[in-house]
Amino acid sequence: MHPKRKQRLIVILFIVVVSSAGVGLTLYSLGNNLNLFYPPSSIVDGTAPVNTSIRAGGCVVPGSVERSTDGIDVSFKVTDGAVQLPVTYNKILPDLFSEGEAVVLTGKLNESGIFVATKVLAKHDENYTPPEVSDSLQGSGEHQAVCEELSYDS
Amino acid sequence: MASWQWFHRLGSPRWFYEKTESWVPWLAVFAIWMIVTGCIWGLAFTPPDAKQGNSFRILYIHAPTSMLAMSGYYLMAISGAVGLIWRMKLAFMVMKSAAAIGAMLTFLGLFTGAVWGKPTWGTWWEWDARITSMLVLFFLYLGIIALQEAYRDQDAADKTSAILALVGTVNIPIIYKSVDWWYTLHQPATFKIMEKSTIAPSMAYPFVWMILAFYVTFAWLLIMRTRVEILKRERRTTWVQELARD
Incomplete structure (x- = not known):
């Protein structure tokens, strides 16, 4: 050269x-x-600010979704495997919202430790499967891989 | 040195123009055929996703355009570097042509992402690391196009935009790794370099096909635009004027 x-x-x-x-x-x-959002553990342990609008992200704990009988109010718990954060929401949930799937929430943590969400976004994963394959898998592959690995017993 | 001869010949715009003359129609037919067959395959002959239903199909446009927007940036920056080091006119013309195509592909990636985000996530736009860094890529492309027009002197325009292109290369690994480094709304990559891909084979084949289709399309558009740029910049040379007279 x-x-x-x-x-x-x-x-x-x-x-x-x-x-x-x-x-x-x-x-x-x-x-x-x-980071777009705080994981539930840093909201529960006080790392995330209280009473200001923040985002939280985690997996919806299976069996924790409770819908009110007289409105669209819904409450559920999100987890990152370590702790569970109770959430309330009173608007329409996205189609992909379901138990064992990941979500990103916008809202505030109130004094009683409940996350009052103003927006719920469904986070889908990078796995793509045809319905027949998904049905035959039964259990595994039913939930998002990242949520699958979590333990929900805490 | 004899081994560098091919490289110096490549620096001749006239040689490039004449060499690629016969390629363009073949590339055009091949690119359009690949895109059309890939779209039909992805839209009609691929099963829907178990969770997302039919909306996942936009992946066949969204992912290839975004990938090409990123690899096209490297092509543009490397052309800029070649232009700076060897003072090669053709390299700068390739750089300028790649910028316009890259900007278009980045826009398509962002647009299809928004269209996909609305039914799945529940939002058109979220300022997460992946989407924001992709927007920065779009602005980098626009910056290079703007710099090309900002100077009266073509040589100054080429050098400045080449430096901007080279500085901007840092953004490409950031876009690629953003979904792993930070918590984002965007999902991680489906095709992984080191691990197994997380897409069913029946859905993966049209995906690979569409990626190749967009590479061919990129090559076609790049050669076509570069040829136009050659005619524009070499308009005062005798060979172009003879070409115009015929």
Whole structure:
């Protein structure tokens, strides 16, 4: 390679490496602030702020969904495997919302430790299966893989 | 040095223009055939997803366009680097052509993502790490297109936009890993490099087909746009003027 071209190559590599390192360090220092939501355990242990609007994410505990008889109020628990966070919500749930599936909630934690959600988003996973295959699997594959691994007994 | 000869010949816009003349119609037919058959396969001959039903089918457009938007960025940045190092005019023309196609693909990726997000997640848009970093990619592409137009001197425009393209490459691994590094609403990748893919084979074949289809389409559009760019920038040369006279 011509020495002049070599020099230009080194300058370009330098620019790319330095700018990438700059962006990388910025992202690293931002750290947890870039997360879209708090897991239930950091809401229960007080890491997440109380009475301000935050997002929570986790899996809906199977059997915890209770719908009120005279309205669309619904309450359920979300978990990250460590703790369970009680949630109330009074709007229409997305179609993909179901027990054993992941959700992302927007809302506030009140003084009694209940998360009052103003928005519920269903988080779908990266698995795609035809209905017949899903039926024959029975149990495994019925819920999201990330929720499947959790223990719900806590 | 003899081994570099092919590379220097590639730097000649005229050589590239004449060489690719016969490729364009073949590539066009092949690309359109692949896209059409892939769409029919994905829409009509693939089973619906057990949970998402038919809405998952937008994956066949959403994922390939987003993948190409990212790999196209590398192509653009590397062309820019080649242009800067070897002062190669053709490389800058490829860079400029790739920027427009990349911007279009990124927009398609974001748009189909929003359309898919509404019935599945329950929202068009959420400022999570994946969606936001993809929006940054869109702005990077727009920035490069804008820089190309901002200078009266083409040489200055090429050099500045090449540097922006190179600095922006840091965003590509961020987009790719955003779903693993942070909690996001967007699901992690289905096709994994090291692990088994999490998609049923009957759904995976049209997916792979559509990815290849978009690669061919990208190549077709890139060559076509580069040829136009060659004519535009070389309009004062005798060979282009002779071409115009015929």
